[in-house]
Amino acid sequence: GFNKAPGQSISGGLTLVDLAGSERYDKFGFGDEAESRRKETQSINKSLFNLGDVIVALSNRDKHVPFRNSKLTHLLQPYLSGASKTLMLVNLSPDAECFEESLRCARFATRVSSCEIGTARRSAK
Numbered sequence: 001g002f003n004k005a006p007g008q009s010i011s012g013g014l015t016l017v018d019l020a021g022s023e024r025y026d027k028f029g030f031g032d033e034a035e036s037r038r039k040e041t042q043s044i045n046k047s048l049f050n051l052g053d054v055i056v057a058l059s060n061r062d063k064h065v066p067f068r069n070s071k072l073t074h075l076l077q078p079y080l081s082g083a084s085k086t087l088m089l090v091n092l093s094p095d096a097e098c099f100e101e102s103l104r105c106a107r108f109a110t111r112v113s114s115c116e117i118g119t120a121r122r123s124a125k
Contacts, residue, residue, distance in 0.1 A: 052108060053069065092105055
């Protein structure tokens with residue numbers, strides 16, 4: 001938008017990303033479809049692991065932040081670099097059958113929520 005009083009132009013955006021979640025290999029059967037799901041599961045888990053590494057590296061103010069370790073972190077780089085606000089929601093299942101997966105998700109959320117990656121800055125032109 002444009003603010004007439006100080007003559008500033010301000011832009012913003014909203015990006016929503018569904019990270020799909022941590023998945024278990026052992027709940028898939030056999031066959032081509034199951035193999036495809038296993039590969040997708042491996043990719044999801046690797047991306048989430050890399051996202052956690054990036055957030056920890058940002059929090060530690062490391063000189064090298066591994067944004068290029070996955071497509072997910074590479075795409076999220078502008079949103080995690082400190083010039084924006086970032087919010088992560090984690091969905092946990094109350095079902096006893098999903099306890100292990102929910103526990104892993106909660107541990108991931110605890111790991112990243114303890115990190116301070118910077119303060120959002122207003123960029124007015």
